[in-house]
Amino acid sequence: MSDDLIEAASAVRQNAHAPYSNYLVGAAVRTQSGDIFVGCNVENVAYPEGTCAEAGAIAAMCAAGQRVITEVAVIGSSDTPVPPCGGCRQKLAEFASGDVRVTMATLDGQTHVQTVADLLPGAFGRDHLDSGT
Numbered sequence: 050m051s052d053d054l055i056e057a058a059s060a061v062r063q064n065a066h067a068p069y070s071n072y073l074v075g076a077a078v079r080t081q082s083g084d085i086f087v088g089c090n091v092e093n094v095a096y097p098e099g100t101c102a103e104a105g106a107i108a109a110m111c112a113a114g115q116r117v118i119t120e121v122a123v124i125g126s127s128d129t130p131v132p133p134c135g136g137c138r139q140k141l142a143e144f145a146s147g148d149v150r151v152t153m154a155t156l157d158g159q160t161h162v163q164t165v166a167d168l169l170p171g172a173f174g175r176d177h178l179d180s181g182t
């Protein structure tokens with residue numbers, strides 16, 4: 050079910066620009082319309098300017114005019130499946146409901162699946178804005 054998404058994440062990972070960490074990451078999101086958008090990490094010599102793979106995939110999705118994520122895959126070169134960083138968890142939660150599955154994968158085929166709600170319990174969301182003054 051998530052195989053095509055992992056494959057897309059794995060393919061785009063090859064294009065990651067990660068000369069500082071040497072940690073290449075690929076991400077793919079499936080949208081409500083069934084399309085897949087991909088992104089890779091893009092580091093910068095001014096380190097904080099680097100961007101994560103998930104952010105790239107989300108930017109591509111938004112640029113195409115889409116806003117609803119139904120599934121996510123992330124693949125990195127670590128020994129264990131790569132968990133999205135804290136900032137990326139918040140970015141995913143902007144476009145994915147809590148029950149959306151995030152498959153984290155290694156290059157040798159291990160996978161670990163968690164939902165967006167598992168990854169970001171107690172998330173700050175738009176209801177908090179609505180209930181504010």
Ligand code: THU
Binds near residue numbers: 067074092101132
């Ligand atoms: N990285 C991602 O692209 N996504 C994550 O969720 C974890 C971290 C990237 C950022 C940086 O380029 C490299 O991995 C090492 O932190």
